Amino acid sequence: MRRINRLGALLGAGALVLGTVTIGIATTASIAAAAGKFKACVVTDTGGINDHSFNASAWAGLQDAAKKDKNISASYLSSTSSASYAPNINKFISQGCGIIVTVGFLMDGATATAADAHPTQKFAIVDDVPKAPKSKDLLALTYDTNQDAFLGGYVAAAMSKTGVVATYGGADIPPVTIYMDGFVAGVRYYDQHMHKHVKVLGWTPSKGNRAKGQFNGKGTFVGNFTDQTAGKTITSGFFADGADIVFPVAGGVGLGSVAARSCGSTPTAASPRSRTARTSSAR
Structure with missing residues (x-):
């Protein structure tokens, strides 16, 4: 019943603008008619479906696809912890x-295990490249996200009145530190070409050559993507140290940065997903 030609579902990623990923699915009319409704499913990370970031944008992409093609139905399951990953994935497998x-990235292991155990099940994962040698249909959705972070760093440096900007991460993992790398690179590029010296707090990339896919350095991390209180505390500390623009790479934690700015402070909490440096949303 679930035999669907591989060309029957095309998973694409578009509109990566300052860190926003939108996922779209399209099916051909002939295959959809033969197979019935195509069920597209999202399993979120612990940030929740309304994280103003990748969880929310992935779900928005499926909803958009369902609106444009009545033969598509969309569903999601939110993970409350890492222990929820495998049960949520398996539930969707059982639902067809x-x-x-x-x-x-944190869903790498659970996704790879499920993909190998069900090699004909179509999977896609945002921000990661799992190793699942038995799987025939696992699509890794990755991007050079340091490029859009570079733009954020350049704009932050240009807008700063104090000459100090800052960034911090939700977790010390490559999809986060690549963003922080890009942000620092953008600030340094601004300094070089505008003959300025804007200081960056919260992340110092390591010197020398680094292994492919590794973005090592020393910086400030919350340890999760949900603790908004920690985000507020970290951001307030940056403000106290002279930063007037803070760039959180921390999912829903970034809303804590917005709260810090709302407490009577004039500095700005920006984010990788912001359309402007004063938009309040987090990666």
Whole structure:
């Protein structure tokens, strides 16, 4: 019943603008008519479906696809902890999802295990490249996200009145530190070409050559993507140290940065997903 030609579902990623990923799914009319509704499913990371970031944008992409093609139905399951990953994925497998999209680097292991155990099940994962040699349909959705972070760093440096900007991460993992790398690179590029010296707090990339896919350095991390109180505390500390723009790479934690700015302070809490430096949303 779930035999769907591989060309029957095309999973694409578009509109990566300052860190926002939108996922779209399209099916051909002939295959959809033969197979019935195509069920597209998302398993979120612990930030929740309304994280103003990749979870939310992945779900928005499926909703958009369902609106444009009545033969598509969309569903999601939110993970409350890492222990929820595998049960949520397996639940969707048992429900006959045409494709299961998992969101985030931290879902690597659970996604790879499920993909190998069900090699004909279509999977996609945002921000990661799992190793699942038995799987025939696992699509890794990765991007050069340091490039859009570079733009954020350049704009932050240009807008700063104090000559100090800052960034911090949700967790010390490559999809986060690549963003922080890009932000620092953008600030340094601004300094070089505008003959300025804007200081960056919260992240110092390591010197010398680094292994491919590794973005090592020393910086400030919360340890999760949900603790908004920690985000507020960290941001307030940056403000106290002279930063007037803070760039959180921390999912819903970034809303804590917005709260810090709302407490009567004039500095700005920006984010990788911001359309402008004063938009309040987090990666």
